[in-house]
Amino acid sequence: MQYKGKNILLGITGGIAAYKTPDLVRKLIAKGAEVRVVVTDSAKEFVSPLALQAVSGNPVSDNLLDKDAEAAMGHIELAKWADQLLIAPATANFMAKLTYGLADDLLSTLCLATAAPITIAPAMNQQMWLAPATQDNLAVLQKRNVRFLGPAQGEQACGDVGPGRMLEPQDIADLVLPDLPQLLFGRKVLITAGPTREDIDPVRYITNHSSGKMGYALAQAAQQLGAEVTLVSGPVNIPKPNKVKTLNISSAEQMHETVMQNVMHSDIFIGCAAVADYKPLNRTSQKIKKSDQELTLTFIKNPDILSDVAHLDNPPFTLGFAAETQNVKEYALSKLQRKKLNMIAANDVSDDKIGFNSEQNALTVFWPEGEQKLEIADKSILAIQLMKLLALRYKENKND
Template identity: 85%
Template sequence: MQHQGTNILLGITGGIAAYKTPDLVRKLIAKGANVRVVVTDSAKEFVSPLSLQAVSSNTVSDNLLDKDAEAAMGHIELAKWADKLLVAPATANFMAKLTYGLADDLLSTLCLATAAPITIAPAMNQQMWHAPATQHNLNQLMDRGVQFLGPAQGEQACGDVGPGRMLEPQEIADLILPDVPKLLLGKRVLITAGPTREDIDPVRYITNHSSGKMGYALAQAAQKLGAEVTLVSGPVTLSPPSGVNILKVSSAEQMHTCVMQNVKNSDIFIGCAAVADYRPIQKNSQKIKKSDQELTLTFVKNPDILSDVAHLANAPFTLGFAAETQNIKQYALGKLQRKKLNMIAANDVSDENIGFNSEQNALTVFWPEGELKLEIADKNILATQLMELVAKRYTK
């Protein structure tokens, strides 16, 4: 087993999805992990500590002020024991507590006391997930390196339909303990991610809505498949993926220069960045003052990174992205042929539930001999699916 001996500390909070956690424990143990469980008081309303003890073969912890445990500083011992801390399900309340560093129960205290990476599988009503406070907390936690698995779309216990369902136990187990064949072992992958910024003057610039989440997820997925990954990133607020060489740029010209300097050593190139098509022909050295009723700016085309890479004499296997709002297949196939790409992944950014700034995406992937639709999923799951497809097409 790839994960034999990995210590997983599973935190369970008070959501209806807690009834699935005994199955989650079994799925984690089946992958070779050692699992210890911490439950909040509200979680015990949905799942029995006795059932969790039976499937994990370990005592379930639930009390920060347990005299016997605290005689040996139990919460510190648990925090040090964990290789990974997984909270599933994670309620909106728990996300808020973690965001603001509260430590009023055993689970929240462990989150502050551990050096292990923290992963969260949210579960809540779709309106609660969309609430500005929850989205603020989500962004704050992601900035700190907390990884999110889901939530998934679908029908909820309350009858609503939308994002908020906890991922299924097998999905969570596969994501936190991926059994990844090293399909890209020894291969060098160059990926671009995020937006670019085109300066107008010292205080203003033109950009787009790209968050960089898909490109960063692809970099992590490629690394897990055994590749040596270099990520050329525009300005984003994401934490760098572990084990990935990151090169930060701002403008389209800077990204073009950085890519062309590194692509000669690459086997695969993935252009996932949302690169500005145009830039102001001239950047004003001083702030433009408000004076006339109208302001005219003249723009010039930026270099086409994707096309320039694909047209190299010894071009790497090249995957492009097409973010469209209409005629998805037509525009994607046109771009595939015009730029001489090996593959292109197209997505509909007019759908507010996927694409830019969303935790989820859906893609249709085209290549000269065929196509494949990747259904809506968490971007980390989708990135793994896409990288496995790239690896298979590359070997052919």
């Protein structure tokens, strides 16, 4: 009952995954939360308001102007009552309505009227999720600090296979109301995330496909495990993690400088950023004009942040990442030994289901005495699994 007194307002829209929501209500209540439910008209085609009322212990709301509510302004009362607004499942249609600020029913009006954080668990056909319009809406909502849980990848009700499944009720409940032991309480954790940009001239740069999602998820997970977290982030388009100190940089050299300024005060360092190995030797002060058929650039090595941290006289416990396209285990173990890391997490970015910009990932984690595979999962879930494993290895390392 860790979350006794926490008010969760659950909004349900008209997707087939709505049939799972009575179980979701039960999972949230089991953690101590008070749950009230709002349904759209289409949601009632998939799940019974009576069933939701039975499991929540509260009347289910579906009317924008409720004559039984105080001053007939039920949406304002609910908006003020909620500590968090969770929408599960959220259809493509509802995401579009939220993006454009429509308020034509109770749930969409609540989204505008509440000051509570909004969390969305999408559920739709894989092609609808991948449609440019939906992806544009996703980007806009993320910039507004709307939190997304999933979607998961797998077989769908229509028979398609791909991204779009709603996360399972237990996973949603654990992410919204995490039951996490404070394994890293009192520890200071420094994490790098995202890509770097290496300038060629005032209008051009080289970079990579890293979205920063894994590093940001790790920062949030470390904070939830009780750590004091500093995140050094390259340029990304995702919201800052809650209660995490975020330092924004652009180039590998800036990231190196920022890390070295902060690492001496850190117990744990996690190098999750996709740092450019090379940068142009000379950055021109003016835009390079097109002239010949070929353009030759000379590159020089960037500083190796991970290696420099691990080779300090008194280094923090250091976890590196190896994003590979082939021979994943071989390259990861070589990097672990060569850079004197405590742990390394390896993933195959050639798999477009778990590569850059994906909502999911899968990792194999290596350390000098062993390894553990973390199966494909939403990055928020995977981050918690990895941080728990790291906390265990950190404790064992300190006791050696």
